[in-house]
Amino acid sequence: MRSAKGFTLIELMVTVAIIAIIAAIAVPAYSNYVVRGKLSEVGAALSDARLRQEQFYADNRNYGTAGGACGAVPANGQYFTLACLVGATNQTYTITATSMAGAGLGAAGDYVYTINEAGAKATTKFAGAVVAVADWQTK
Numbered sequence: 001m002r003s004a005k006g007f008t009l010i011e012l013m014v015t016v017a018i019i020a021i022i023a024a025i026a027v028p029a030y031s032n033y034v035v036r037g038k039l040s041e042v043g044a045a046l047s048d049a050r051l052r053q054e055q056f057y058a059d060n061r062n063y064g065t066a067g068g069a070c071g072a073v074p075a076n077g078q079y080f081t082l083a084c085l086v087g088a089t090n091q092t093y094t095i096t097a098t099s100m101a102g103a104g105l106g107a108a109g110d111y112v113y114t115i116n117e118a119g120a121k122a123t124t125k126f127a128g129a130v131v132a133v134a135d136w137q138t139k
Helices: 009-060
Strands: 080-086 093-099 112-116 121-126 129-133
Touching (some): 009 093
Antiparallel strands (some): 080 093, 093 112, 112 121, 121 129
């Protein structure tokens, strides 16, 4: 007599169920890991923009046109657009980083971070929800 070789349908179904359970846990965890990696760009971009703005101030004794754009225009990153606005006097500014659409961070503007001339960091929007955190939130 020959013995049967191969797998039964039940064994295959159990294997598929185990793989589905592992995937249901691993995929969201990996997605969160990827988002946190992309959010690391914002700290470097805002810190660099602040440094350039302070260098502009050292040369010109102001941050730019009062109520207008900053003297040192920040460069956009791979996942964020940066904007800099000077306050009512030309002695203050706020740099804002806003997530771009199609960058793997949800809709445009789902993540918004700021920094000002005093070095005060803030998160005003995180994962699409409005927040008020006095630091750069990454998870």
